[in-house]
Protein backbone atom coordinates (compact mmCIF):
# COMPACT_ATOMS: atom_id res chain seq x y z
CA UNK A 1 0.00 0.00 0.00
CA UNK A 2 1.61 3.24 -1.08
CA UNK A 3 -0.87 5.69 0.45
CA UNK A 4 -1.12 6.18 4.19
CA UNK A 5 -4.14 4.16 5.35
CA UNK A 6 -6.94 6.47 6.43
CA UNK A 7 -10.42 5.03 6.87
CA UNK A 8 -13.62 6.57 8.07
CA UNK A 9 -16.88 5.62 9.69
CA UNK A 10 -19.42 8.18 8.53
CA UNK A 11 -22.73 7.71 10.32
CA UNK A 12 -25.74 9.96 10.02
CA UNK A 13 -27.00 10.82 13.51
CA UNK A 14 -30.52 9.61 12.82
CA UNK A 15 -30.97 7.01 15.55
CA UNK A 16 -29.26 4.26 17.48
CA UNK A 17 -26.42 2.26 16.03
CA UNK A 18 -27.44 -0.98 14.42
CA UNK A 19 -25.33 -4.12 14.81
CA UNK A 20 -24.25 -3.71 11.20
CA UNK A 21 -23.15 -0.15 11.90
CA UNK A 22 -20.95 -1.19 14.80
CA UNK A 23 -19.47 -3.96 12.68
CA UNK A 24 -18.60 -1.37 10.01
CA UNK A 25 -16.83 0.60 12.74
CA UNK A 26 -14.95 -2.51 13.80
CA UNK A 27 -13.77 -3.49 10.32
CA UNK A 28 -12.62 0.08 9.68
CA UNK A 29 -10.83 0.15 13.00
CA UNK A 30 -9.13 -3.24 12.54
CA UNK A 31 -7.96 -2.34 9.05
CA UNK A 32 -6.58 1.02 10.19
CA UNK A 33 -4.75 -0.44 13.18
CA UNK A 34 -3.39 -3.35 11.20
CA UNK A 35 -1.84 -1.00 8.66
CA UNK A 36 -0.69 1.63 11.13
CA UNK A 37 -3.29 4.02 9.72
CA UNK A 38 -5.88 6.45 11.05
CA UNK A 39 -9.49 5.79 11.89
CA UNK A 40 -11.72 8.82 11.40
CA UNK A 41 -15.24 9.37 12.65
CA UNK A 42 -17.15 11.85 10.52
CA UNK A 43 -20.70 12.87 11.32
CA UNK A 44 -22.83 13.08 8.17
CA UNK A 45 -25.60 15.37 9.32
CA UNK A 46 -26.48 17.19 6.11
CA UNK A 47 -30.04 15.89 6.18
CA UNK A 48 -31.34 18.11 8.96
CA UNK A 49 -34.84 16.68 8.66
CA UNK A 50 -33.61 13.31 9.87
CA UNK A 51 -31.47 14.68 12.69
CA UNK A 52 -32.11 13.09 16.09
CA UNK A 53 -30.77 14.91 19.16
CA UNK A 54 -28.62 12.64 21.27
CA UNK A 55 -27.80 10.29 18.41
CA UNK A 56 -24.28 11.66 18.00
CA UNK A 57 -23.49 11.26 21.69
CA UNK A 58 -24.87 7.75 21.47
CA UNK A 59 -22.41 6.96 18.67
CA UNK A 60 -19.49 8.27 20.75
CA UNK A 61 -20.59 6.24 23.76
CA UNK A 62 -20.98 3.08 21.73
CA UNK A 63 -17.50 3.42 20.28
CA UNK A 64 -16.08 4.13 23.70
CA UNK A 65 -17.79 1.13 25.28
CA UNK A 66 -16.47 -1.09 22.49
CA UNK A 67 -12.98 0.39 22.90
CA UNK A 68 -12.89 1.47 19.23
CA UNK A 69 -11.60 4.98 19.72
CA UNK A 70 -11.25 7.20 16.62
CA UNK A 71 -8.00 9.05 15.94
CA UNK A 72 -9.93 12.01 14.51
CA UNK A 73 -13.54 12.99 15.20
CA UNK A 74 -15.71 15.95 16.21
CA UNK A 75 -14.81 15.07 19.79
CA UNK A 76 -11.14 14.23 19.35
CA UNK A 77 -10.38 16.92 16.76
CA UNK A 78 -7.73 16.42 14.08
CA UNK A 79 -6.00 18.08 11.12
CA UNK A 80 -9.13 18.04 8.92
CA UNK A 81 -11.59 19.54 11.43
CA UNK A 82 -14.47 20.19 11.49
CA UNK A 83 -15.64 16.56 11.30
CA UNK A 84 -19.33 17.37 11.31
CA UNK A 85 -20.62 17.99 7.78
CA UNK A 86 -23.13 20.66 8.85
CA UNK A 87 -20.13 22.68 10.05
CA UNK A 88 -18.41 22.24 6.68
CA UNK A 89 -21.39 23.60 4.72
CA UNK A 90 -19.45 26.44 3.10
CA UNK A 91 -16.90 24.08 1.55
CA UNK A 92 -19.21 22.13 -0.73
CA UNK A 93 -20.77 24.85 -2.89
CA UNK A 94 -17.61 25.51 -4.95
CA UNK A 95 -17.39 21.86 -5.98
CA UNK A 96 -21.03 21.78 -7.05
CA UNK A 97 -20.40 24.95 -9.10
CA UNK A 98 -17.27 23.43 -10.60
CA UNK A 99 -19.36 20.48 -11.78
CA UNK A 100 -21.95 22.79 -13.34
CA UNK A 101 -19.24 24.79 -15.14
CA UNK A 102 -17.74 21.60 -16.54
CA UNK A 103 -21.15 20.39 -17.75
CA UNK A 104 -21.40 17.46 -15.33
CA UNK A 105 -24.20 18.99 -13.29
CA UNK A 106 -26.98 21.53 -13.76
CA UNK A 107 -29.31 23.86 -11.90
CA UNK A 108 -32.87 22.65 -11.47
CA UNK A 109 -35.59 25.14 -10.55
CA UNK A 110 -38.54 22.75 -10.30
CA UNK A 111 -40.84 23.49 -7.39
CA UNK A 112 -42.12 20.69 -5.14
CA UNK A 113 -45.48 20.99 -6.98
CA UNK A 114 -43.82 20.60 -10.37
CA UNK A 115 -41.93 17.54 -9.17
CA UNK A 116 -45.15 16.09 -7.84
CA UNK A 117 -46.89 16.76 -11.16
CA UNK A 118 -44.01 15.07 -13.00
CA UNK A 119 -44.39 11.96 -10.86
CA UNK A 120 -48.09 11.84 -11.65
CA UNK A 121 -47.79 12.62 -15.36
CA UNK A 122 -45.10 10.07 -16.12
CA UNK A 123 -46.35 7.31 -13.88
CA UNK A 124 -47.00 4.05 -15.73
CA UNK A 125 -47.78 0.49 -14.65
CA UNK A 126 -44.14 -0.54 -15.30
CA UNK A 127 -42.74 2.59 -13.72
CA UNK A 128 -44.92 3.62 -10.78
CA UNK A 129 -42.42 6.15 -9.39
CA UNK A 130 -40.65 7.95 -12.24
CA UNK A 131 -37.30 9.47 -11.41
CA UNK A 132 -35.66 12.69 -12.48
CA UNK A 133 -33.33 11.10 -15.06
CA UNK A 134 -31.88 11.60 -18.53
CA UNK A 135 -35.33 11.33 -20.17
CA UNK A 136 -37.37 13.34 -17.68
CA UNK A 137 -34.80 16.10 -17.27
CA UNK A 138 -35.58 17.32 -20.78
CA UNK A 139 -39.15 18.02 -19.76
CA UNK A 140 -38.30 19.93 -16.60
CA UNK A 141 -37.25 23.48 -15.68
CA UNK A 142 -33.48 23.35 -15.44
CA UNK A 143 -30.38 24.95 -16.90
CA UNK A 144 -30.34 22.32 -19.65
CA UNK A 145 -33.79 23.21 -20.94
CA UNK A 146 -33.96 26.95 -20.17
CA UNK A 147 -31.85 29.49 -22.03
CA UNK A 148 -28.77 30.96 -20.37
CA UNK A 149 -30.48 34.32 -20.00
CA UNK A 150 -33.48 32.82 -18.26
CA UNK A 151 -31.23 30.90 -15.89
CA UNK A 152 -29.31 34.07 -14.99
CA UNK A 153 -32.56 35.93 -14.47
CA UNK A 154 -34.04 33.23 -12.21
CA UNK A 155 -30.90 33.08 -10.12
CA UNK A 156 -30.67 36.87 -9.79
CA UNK A 157 -34.32 36.99 -8.74
CA UNK A 158 -33.51 34.58 -5.95
CA UNK A 159 -35.46 31.66 -7.36
CA UNK A 160 -34.57 28.59 -5.28
CA UNK A 161 -32.67 25.87 -7.13
CA UNK A 162 -30.88 22.63 -6.52
CA UNK A 163 -27.84 21.27 -8.36
CA UNK A 164 -28.25 17.83 -9.90
CA UNK A 165 -25.66 15.49 -11.39
CA UNK A 166 -26.15 14.93 -15.11
CA UNK A 167 -25.92 11.17 -15.38
CA UNK A 168 -24.36 10.27 -18.72
CA UNK A 169 -26.42 8.14 -21.12
CA UNK A 170 -25.36 4.64 -22.06
CA UNK A 171 -22.17 4.37 -20.06
CA UNK A 172 -20.88 1.59 -17.86
CA UNK A 173 -19.30 2.57 -14.56
CA UNK A 174 -17.02 -0.07 -13.07
CA UNK A 175 -14.84 -0.35 -10.04
CA UNK A 176 -13.09 -3.04 -8.02
CA UNK A 177 -14.64 -3.76 -4.67
CA UNK A 178 -12.23 -5.35 -2.18
CA UNK A 179 -14.88 -7.91 -1.23
CA UNK A 180 -16.93 -8.31 -4.41
CA UNK A 181 -14.28 -7.87 -7.09
CA UNK A 182 -15.29 -6.14 -10.31
CA UNK A 183 -18.67 -4.36 -10.03
CA UNK A 184 -20.41 -2.61 -12.94
CA UNK A 185 -23.41 -0.33 -13.28
CA UNK A 186 -25.28 1.03 -16.29
CA UNK A 187 -25.64 4.78 -15.96
CA UNK A 188 -29.08 4.59 -17.62
CA UNK A 189 -30.38 2.94 -14.48
CA UNK A 190 -29.34 5.80 -12.23
CA UNK A 191 -31.27 9.06 -11.74
CA UNK A 192 -29.89 12.60 -11.62
CA UNK A 193 -29.30 12.80 -7.89
CA UNK A 194 -29.46 16.16 -6.15
CA UNK A 195 -25.94 17.21 -5.07
CA UNK A 196 -26.67 20.59 -3.51
CA UNK A 197 -29.97 21.49 -1.92
CA UNK A 198 -31.81 24.81 -2.20
CA UNK A 199 -30.53 25.91 1.23
CA UNK A 200 -26.94 25.44 0.09
CA UNK A 201 -26.50 22.27 2.09
CA UNK A 202 -24.92 19.41 0.14
CA UNK A 203 -26.63 16.04 -0.05
CA UNK A 204 -24.90 12.92 1.18
CA UNK A 205 -23.65 12.11 -2.35
CA UNK A 206 -21.67 15.31 -2.79
CA UNK A 207 -20.54 15.61 0.82
CA UNK A 208 -19.24 12.04 1.06
CA UNK A 209 -17.05 12.46 -2.02
CA UNK A 210 -15.76 15.92 -1.14
CA UNK A 211 -14.95 14.92 2.43
CA UNK A 212 -13.36 11.60 1.53
CA UNK A 213 -11.14 13.59 -0.82
CA UNK A 214 -10.33 16.47 1.55
CA UNK A 215 -9.75 14.09 4.45
CA UNK A 216 -7.42 11.96 2.32
CA UNK A 217 -9.40 8.77 2.86
CA UNK A 218 -7.55 5.80 1.37
CA UNK A 219 -10.21 3.10 1.85
CA UNK A 220 -13.96 3.53 2.13
CA UNK A 221 -15.74 0.66 3.84
CA UNK A 222 -19.48 0.81 4.29
CA UNK A 223 -22.58 -1.36 4.34
CA UNK A 224 -23.82 -3.12 1.23
CA UNK A 225 -26.91 -0.88 1.22
CA UNK A 226 -24.66 1.84 -0.26
CA UNK A 227 -23.64 -0.20 -3.29
CA UNK A 228 -26.37 1.34 -5.54
CA UNK A 229 -24.96 4.81 -4.76
CA UNK A 230 -21.44 3.81 -5.76
CA UNK A 231 -21.76 4.74 -9.48
CA UNK A 232 -22.78 8.29 -8.53
CA UNK A 233 -19.79 8.56 -6.21
CA UNK A 234 -17.34 7.07 -8.71
CA UNK A 235 -18.51 9.52 -11.39
CA UNK A 236 -18.15 12.44 -8.99
CA UNK A 237 -14.57 11.42 -8.19
CA UNK A 238 -13.88 11.40 -11.89
CA UNK A 239 -15.78 14.61 -12.74
CA UNK A 240 -14.06 16.53 -9.96
CA UNK A 241 -10.72 15.45 -11.37
CA UNK A 242 -9.75 13.38 -8.36
CA UNK A 243 -9.85 9.92 -9.90
CA UNK A 244 -6.27 9.13 -8.92
CA UNK A 245 -7.03 9.92 -5.30
CA UNK A 246 -10.14 7.76 -5.14
CA UNK A 247 -10.24 5.42 -2.15
CA UNK A 248 -10.49 1.69 -2.55
CA UNK A 249 -14.01 0.50 -1.84
CA UNK A 250 -15.44 -2.36 0.16
CA UNK A 251 -19.15 -2.88 0.66
CA UNK A 252 -19.69 -5.06 3.70
CA UNK A 253 -22.29 -7.84 3.59
CA UNK A 254 -25.62 -7.44 5.32
CA UNK A 255 -26.33 -8.98 8.67
CA UNK A 256 -29.21 -11.41 8.33
CA UNK A 257 -31.82 -12.82 10.66
CA UNK A 258 -30.94 -16.22 12.12
CA UNK A 259 -34.07 -17.87 10.73
CA UNK A 260 -34.44 -16.39 7.27
CA UNK A 261 -32.63 -14.54 4.57
CA UNK A 262 -33.85 -11.03 5.22
CA UNK A 263 -31.82 -8.22 6.71
CA UNK A 264 -31.81 -7.93 10.47
CA UNK A 265 -33.82 -4.91 11.54
CA UNK A 266 -34.71 -3.34 14.84
CA UNK A 267 -38.16 -4.90 14.57
CA UNK A 268 -36.56 -8.36 14.21
CA UNK A 269 -34.57 -7.61 17.30
CA UNK A 270 -37.77 -7.05 19.19
CA UNK A 271 -39.47 -10.03 17.60
CA UNK A 272 -36.57 -12.29 18.52
CA UNK A 273 -36.69 -11.02 22.07
CA UNK A 274 -33.65 -8.77 22.06
CA UNK A 275 -32.93 -5.35 20.67
CA UNK A 276 -30.30 -4.87 18.05
CA UNK A 277 -29.02 -1.64 19.47
CA UNK A 278 -25.88 -1.83 21.48
CA UNK A 279 -26.66 0.54 24.31
CA UNK A 280 -29.47 2.04 26.23
CA UNK A 281 -31.05 4.84 24.35
CA UNK A 282 -34.19 6.84 24.70
CA UNK A 283 -35.82 7.07 21.32
CA UNK A 284 -37.10 10.66 21.12
CA UNK A 285 -39.96 9.52 18.91
CA UNK A 286 -41.32 6.85 21.19
CA UNK A 287 -39.62 7.87 24.43
CA UNK A 288 -38.70 4.26 24.92
CA UNK A 289 -35.41 3.04 26.24
CA UNK A 290 -33.98 0.10 24.39
CA UNK A 291 -32.09 -2.49 26.35
CA UNK A 292 -28.95 -3.27 24.42
CA UNK A 293 -26.07 -5.66 24.58
CA UNK A 294 -24.47 -3.73 27.40
CA UNK A 295 -27.58 -3.82 29.59
CA UNK A 296 -28.15 -7.46 28.75
CA UNK A 297 -24.83 -8.25 30.36
CA UNK A 298 -22.41 -8.55 27.47
CA UNK A 299 -18.74 -7.83 27.99
CA UNK A 300 -17.41 -5.29 25.46
CA UNK A 301 -14.67 -7.76 24.43
CA UNK A 302 -17.24 -10.47 23.75
CA UNK A 303 -19.41 -8.08 21.77
CA UNK A 304 -16.46 -6.98 19.62
CA UNK A 305 -15.41 -10.61 19.15
CA UNK A 306 -18.85 -11.74 18.01
CA UNK A 307 -19.18 -8.76 15.67
CA UNK A 308 -15.85 -9.62 14.04
CA UNK A 309 -17.12 -13.11 13.32
CA UNK A 310 -20.21 -11.79 11.52
CA UNK A 311 -18.88 -12.14 8.02
CA UNK A 312 -15.20 -12.77 8.70
CA UNK A 313 -12.92 -15.55 9.93
CA UNK A 314 -9.17 -16.06 9.90
CA UNK A 315 -9.35 -19.24 7.84
CA UNK A 316 -9.08 -21.55 10.86
CA UNK A 317 -11.64 -22.80 13.39
CA UNK A 318 -10.61 -20.21 15.94
CA UNK A 319 -13.59 -18.26 17.25
CA UNK A 320 -12.33 -16.44 20.33
CA UNK A 321 -10.12 -13.47 19.51
CA UNK A 322 -8.83 -10.57 21.57
CA UNK A 323 -8.78 -7.20 19.87
CA UNK A 324 -4.99 -7.48 19.52
CA UNK A 325 -5.35 -10.80 17.71
CA UNK A 326 -8.09 -9.36 15.50
CA UNK A 327 -5.87 -6.46 14.51
CA UNK A 328 -3.08 -8.84 13.68
CA UNK A 329 -5.21 -11.33 11.72
CA UNK A 330 -7.82 -9.14 10.05
CA UNK A 331 -7.87 -8.89 6.31
CA UNK A 332 -10.53 -7.72 3.88
CA UNK A 333 -10.00 -10.74 1.61
CA UNK A 334 -11.44 -12.95 4.31
CA UNK A 335 -14.69 -10.98 4.57
CA UNK A 336 -17.44 -13.05 2.96
CA UNK A 337 -19.54 -11.75 0.12
CA UNK A 338 -22.73 -13.35 1.37
CA UNK A 339 -24.75 -12.00 4.28
CA UNK A 340 -23.79 -13.10 7.79
CA UNK A 341 -26.47 -14.65 9.97
CA UNK A 342 -26.83 -13.23 13.43
CA UNK A 343 -27.73 -15.79 16.07
CA UNK A 344 -28.41 -14.54 19.59
CA UNK A 345 -27.70 -17.95 21.14
CA UNK A 346 -24.28 -17.93 19.52
CA UNK A 347 -23.77 -14.36 20.72
CA UNK A 348 -24.37 -15.57 24.28
CA UNK A 349 -21.90 -18.40 23.74
CA UNK A 350 -19.20 -15.83 22.96
CA UNK A 351 -20.04 -13.95 26.10
CA UNK A 352 -19.89 -17.09 28.22
CA UNK A 353 -16.47 -17.94 26.80
CA UNK A 354 -15.26 -14.44 27.55
CA UNK A 355 -16.60 -14.49 31.11
CA UNK A 356 -14.92 -17.85 31.72
CA UNK A 357 -11.55 -16.71 30.43
CA UNK A 358 -11.55 -13.29 32.10
CA UNK A 359 -9.93 -13.04 35.49
CA UNK A 360 -11.73 -11.79 38.57
CA UNK A 361 -9.92 -8.45 38.59
CA UNK A 362 -11.25 -7.69 35.15
CA UNK A 363 -14.79 -8.83 35.89
CA UNK A 364 -15.04 -7.25 39.34
CA UNK A 365 -16.09 -3.71 38.30
CA UNK A 366 -18.86 -5.06 36.04
CA UNK A 367 -20.06 -7.54 38.65
CA UNK A 368 -19.92 -5.04 41.49
CA UNK A 369 -22.08 -2.64 39.50
CA UNK A 370 -24.65 -5.31 38.70
CA UNK A 371 -24.75 -6.49 42.31
CA UNK A 372 -25.16 -2.93 43.57
CA UNK A 373 -28.04 -2.38 41.15
CA UNK A 374 -29.65 -5.45 42.74
CA UNK A 375 -29.14 -4.17 46.30
CA UNK A 376 -26.25 -6.46 47.06
CA UNK A 377 -23.56 -4.57 48.93
CA UNK A 378 -20.02 -5.77 48.46
CA UNK A 379 -17.48 -4.30 50.84
CA UNK A 380 -14.61 -6.75 50.62
CA UNK A 381 -13.01 -6.93 47.20
CA UNK A 382 -11.08 -10.11 48.11
CA UNK A 383 -14.34 -11.86 48.79
CA UNK A 384 -15.81 -10.52 45.56
CA UNK A 385 -12.84 -11.86 43.58
CA UNK A 386 -13.17 -15.21 45.26
CA UNK A 387 -16.90 -15.35 44.53
CA UNK A 388 -16.32 -14.42 40.88
CA UNK A 389 -13.76 -17.21 40.49
CA UNK A 390 -16.21 -19.68 42.01
CA UNK A 391 -19.25 -18.79 39.90
CA UNK A 392 -18.06 -17.34 36.58
CA UNK A 393 -18.28 -20.72 34.80
CA UNK A 394 -22.00 -20.62 35.50
CA UNK A 395 -22.61 -17.15 34.09
CA UNK A 396 -23.47 -16.63 30.44
CA UNK A 397 -24.42 -12.99 30.84
CA UNK A 398 -22.99 -10.63 33.44
CA UNK A 399 -26.51 -10.31 34.83
CA UNK A 400 -26.36 -14.01 35.81
CA UNK A 401 -23.89 -13.02 38.54
CA UNK A 402 -26.79 -11.67 40.59
CA UNK A 403 -28.50 -15.02 41.15
CA UNK A 404 -25.22 -16.93 41.16
CA UNK A 405 -23.64 -14.85 43.89
CA UNK A 406 -26.38 -13.23 45.97
CA UNK A 407 -26.27 -16.01 48.61
CA UNK A 408 -22.61 -15.25 49.31
CA UNK A 409 -23.60 -11.85 50.59
CA UNK A 410 -27.15 -12.33 51.85
CA UNK A 411 -28.92 -15.24 53.57
CA UNK A 412 -31.41 -16.72 51.13
CA UNK A 413 -34.92 -15.42 51.73
CA UNK A 414 -36.52 -18.39 49.95
CA UNK A 415 -35.56 -21.95 50.83
CA UNK A 416 -36.70 -24.67 48.44
CA UNK A 417 -38.02 -26.87 51.28
CA UNK A 418 -40.04 -29.00 48.85
CA UNK A 419 -36.82 -30.25 47.30
CA UNK A 420 -35.63 -31.53 50.71
CA UNK A 421 -38.83 -32.83 52.28
CA UNK A 422 -39.54 -36.05 50.35
CA UNK A 423 -36.29 -37.67 51.50
CA UNK A 424 -36.02 -35.99 54.90
CA UNK A 425 -36.00 -38.18 57.98
CA UNK A 426 -34.96 -38.21 61.62
CA UNK A 427 -31.51 -39.59 60.78
CA UNK A 428 -30.76 -36.64 58.57
CA UNK A 429 -32.17 -34.26 61.11
CA UNK A 430 -29.80 -35.73 63.69
CA UNK A 431 -26.88 -35.50 61.29
CA UNK A 432 -27.36 -31.79 60.69
CA UNK A 433 -27.87 -31.14 64.40
CA UNK A 434 -24.53 -32.82 65.03
CA UNK A 435 -22.98 -30.99 62.09
CA UNK A 436 -23.91 -27.68 63.70
CA UNK A 437 -22.06 -28.71 66.85
CA UNK A 438 -19.04 -30.02 64.91
CA UNK A 439 -18.76 -26.86 62.84
CA UNK A 440 -19.23 -24.64 65.87
CA UNK A 441 -16.28 -26.34 67.55
CA UNK A 442 -14.19 -26.41 64.44
CA UNK A 443 -11.00 -24.36 64.50
CA UNK A 444 -10.21 -24.89 60.82
CA UNK A 445 -12.47 -23.32 58.17
CA UNK A 446 -11.07 -24.24 54.79
CA UNK A 447 -13.37 -25.97 52.29
CA UNK A 448 -11.29 -29.16 52.57
CA UNK A 449 -11.56 -29.20 56.39
CA UNK A 450 -15.30 -28.70 56.21
CA UNK A 451 -15.69 -31.47 53.68
CA UNK A 452 -13.58 -33.86 55.77
CA UNK A 453 -15.61 -33.22 58.89
CA UNK A 454 -18.86 -33.53 56.96
CA UNK A 455 -17.87 -36.89 55.51
CA UNK A 456 -16.56 -38.28 58.78
CA UNK A 457 -19.76 -37.35 60.51
CA UNK A 458 -21.82 -38.90 57.72
CA UNK A 459 -19.83 -42.14 58.05
CA UNK A 460 -20.30 -42.17 61.82
CA UNK A 461 -24.05 -41.85 61.22
CA UNK A 462 -24.02 -44.51 58.50
CA UNK A 463 -25.27 -42.05 55.93
CA UNK A 464 -24.03 -41.52 52.41
CA UNK A 465 -22.59 -38.01 51.97
CA UNK A 466 -24.30 -37.91 48.56
CA UNK A 467 -27.73 -37.88 50.20
CA UNK A 468 -26.76 -35.06 52.52
CA UNK A 469 -25.22 -32.74 49.98
CA UNK A 470 -28.47 -31.62 48.40
CA UNK A 471 -30.15 -30.60 51.67
CA UNK A 472 -26.92 -28.87 52.70
CA UNK A 473 -26.78 -26.97 49.43
CA UNK A 474 -30.40 -25.85 49.76
CA UNK A 475 -29.73 -24.70 53.33
CA UNK A 476 -26.85 -22.51 52.19
CA UNK A 477 -28.07 -21.33 48.78
CA UNK A 478 -31.85 -21.65 48.93
CA UNK A 479 -32.06 -23.78 45.75
CA UNK A 480 -30.38 -26.50 43.72
CA UNK A 481 -27.64 -24.43 42.16
CA UNK A 482 -24.29 -22.80 42.83
CA UNK A 483 -20.68 -23.94 43.06
CA UNK A 484 -19.26 -26.50 45.51
CA UNK A 485 -21.09 -26.42 48.88
CA UNK A 486 -17.93 -26.51 50.96
CA UNK A 487 -16.51 -23.60 49.00
CA UNK A 488 -19.67 -21.68 49.81
CA UNK A 489 -19.54 -22.58 53.50
CA UNK A 490 -15.87 -21.66 53.69
CA UNK A 491 -16.53 -18.27 52.17
CA UNK A 492 -19.66 -17.25 54.08
CA UNK A 493 -17.98 -18.23 57.38
CA UNK A 494 -18.85 -20.21 60.46
CA UNK A 495 -21.56 -18.00 61.95
CA UNK A 496 -23.51 -17.70 58.72
CA UNK A 497 -23.17 -21.40 57.82
CA UNK A 498 -24.44 -22.52 61.21
CA UNK A 499 -27.27 -19.96 61.15
CA UNK A 500 -28.43 -21.15 57.71
CA UNK A 501 -28.46 -24.81 58.78
CA UNK A 502 -30.43 -23.90 61.91
CA UNK A 503 -32.90 -21.82 59.94
CA UNK A 504 -33.76 -24.67 57.55
CA UNK A 505 -33.95 -27.22 60.35
CA UNK A 506 -36.48 -24.89 61.95
CA UNK A 507 -38.52 -24.80 58.74
CA UNK A 508 -38.44 -28.60 58.51
CA UNK A 509 -39.58 -29.31 62.06
Ligand code: GLU
Nearest residue numbers: 010011012044208222226
Ligand atom coordinates in the same frame (compact mmCIF):
# COMPACT_ATOMS: atom_id res chain seq x y z
N1 GLU B 1 -23.74 8.62 6.02
C1 GLU B 1 -23.79 7.30 5.47
C2 GLU B 1 -24.48 6.42 6.51
O1 GLU B 1 -25.22 6.92 7.28
C3 GLU B 1 -22.39 6.84 5.20
C4 GLU B 1 -22.24 5.92 4.05
C5 GLU B 1 -20.76 5.87 3.66
O2 GLU B 1 -19.97 5.41 4.49
O3 GLU B 1 -20.42 6.29 2.57
O4 GLU B 1 -24.29 5.24 6.60
